[in-house]
Amino acid sequence: MDFWSVIERRRSVRAFSKETEVSKDAVAQVLRAAILAPSAGNRQPWHFIVVRDPSLRKALAEAAYGQEFLAEAPVVIVVCAEPQRSAARYGKRGAELYCLQDTAAAIEHILLAATALGLGTCWVGAFDESRAAESLQLASHFRPVALIPIGKPVSEGPRETGRRPLEEVVEYRD
Numbered sequence: 001m002d003f004w005s006v007i008e009r010r011r012s013v014r015a016f017s018k019e020t021e022v023s024k025d026a027v028a029q030v031l032r033a034a035i036l037a038p039s040a041g042n043r044q045p046w047h048f049i050v051v052r053d054p055s056l057r058k059a060l061a062e063a064a065y066g067q068e069f070l071a072e073a074p075v076v077i078v079v080c081a082e083p084q085r086s087a088a089r090y091g092k093r094g095a096e097l098y099c100l101q102d103t104a105a106a107i108e109h110i111l112l113a114a115t116a117l118g119l120g121t122c123w124v125g126a127f128d129e130s131r132a133a134e135s136l137q138l139a140s141h142f143r144p145v146a147l148i149p150i151g152k153p154v155s156e157g158p159r160e161t162g163r164r165p166l167e168e169v170v171e172y173r174d
């Protein structure tokens with residue numbers, strides 16, 4: 001799939017086929033794409049947890065206020081930031097901003113790579129961080145930033161989601 005098709009095709013998927021697995025190879029490709037994202041000072045303040053365990057996926061769905069599709073997807077990648085890695089070079093701005101921007105860039109690479117492989121994803125940011133961290137027994141220097149379910153979409157074709165027009169969101173200073 002060419003780059004523009006991937007961009008156009010990516011849409012949040014919230015229903016996953018129960019029959020189709022996601023191979024280790026596909027997960028590895030997606031994670032490879034993640035670590036190719038840019039990061040401030042190339043600090044790479046990210047950490048990824050690949051969750052296949054059904055009871056853990058269920059716990060994540062509960063931490064995400066009942067977003068059950070997290071339990072239904074065969075794989076959930078938990079993307080964490082490591083604020084101290086960024087803070088070591090950039091202080092407060094690193095801890096509060098760069099590490100989140102860096103992980104966001106990695107998340108978007110994950111979404112696009114999965115789309116290119118014919119898989120569906122959803123960027124889930126609405127969750128109780130403490131509950132998610134507790135379920136995962138996460139080391140305290142990691143902050144969970146997003147939960148990304150990955151699986152074969154139940155329905156083919158992207159669901160249209162509107163966009164504010166360019167005229168509304170762009171201004172030019174020629």
Ligand SMILES: Cc1cc2nc3c(=O)[nH]c(=O)nc-3n(C[C@H](O)[C@H](O)[C@H](O)COP(=O)(O)O)c2cc1C
Pocket residue numbers: 010011012013014067122123124125126127159161
């Ligand atoms: C930071 C962030 C947090 C999000 N959190 C959730 C979430 O908790 N649950 C969910 O279903 N979708 C979530 N989304 C997905 C958005 O709802 C979705 O991207 C948006 O509606 C546009 O639709 P599209 O992704 O299909 O283009 C989140 C997206 C972002 C970027």
